[in-house]
Amino acid sequence: MAHINQLPEYNLTTGQLNLLYRLRIIWRDMATWIRSYLIYTFLESDPELKEAAAQKLMDLPVKYADIFRIFFGNEVADDHTILMTNYTKLLMSLIDATKSGDTDSINEYTNLINENINDRVNFLTYINPFWEKSTMSDLLHTFNNMTINEINTFANKDYQANIDLFSRILTYADRMGDTFAEGMVKYFTFSSREPRVP
Structure with missing residues (x-):
């Protein structure tokens, strides 16, 4: 796997390295703001805080x-x-439904989320053959399952388990970022299609 400190071996431009770094941290950002939205929702914080996290x-x-x-x-x-x-x-709707205890909506949103993940896996592996389908499916479903567990542990007020889980999610998000970056490096290194210059 091409970790961030190995990327210079690919003779990438500064612009390409910056793009890869941005791609790599997106899932960590996703985990961070999902947690913020989760906390603001369950603690019934100022609506402006929840809206800011949603944005x-x-x-x-x-x-x-x-x-x-x-x-x-x-x-x-x-x-x-x-x-x-x-x-x-x-995901935000699932958090809201969990907060309100709406079991039917929780089940509906969970099913829709899984369908969305499958659609994204098919989409990503179609546009970039260097993102393997089994790997992408495992990464996205695992991240989602960990996130749902994070929602449930917070809802059940199991705060220590929740904090430990969030720490694992951040580590996992870094792994996801590495995998996405590696696939992108291979795409513009070995693909015949020329990337657009930023």
Whole structure:
């Protein structure tokens, strides 16, 4: 796996390295703002705090798309934005439903989230053959399952387990970032398609 300190071996430009770094930290940002939204929801904090966390979450698919746009073009970037935005909204809805104890909605959102992940796996592995389907599926489903466990442990007031789980999620997010970056490095190193210069 191409860790961040190994990337100079690929003779990448500064612009490409910066893009890879941005790609690498997106999942850590996702984990951080999901947690903020979770805490603000369950502690019934000032609505402005919850709205601010929601906006930060909604900004992430756009940042993701900006990276994709450079290498895959506008259509791919826009399609991914839709998928990622839907995933983010579903996660927030799942948190809200868990807070209110709405079991039917919890089950519905959970099923929709899993369908969204499968759609994103198919999409990602189609646009970049260097992202392997089994690997992408495992990464995205595991991140999601850990996030759902984080929601449930907070809802059950098992705060120590919740904190420990969040720490593991951050570590896992770094692993995801490494894998996404590695696939992107291979794409613009070995693919015949020329990336767009940022």
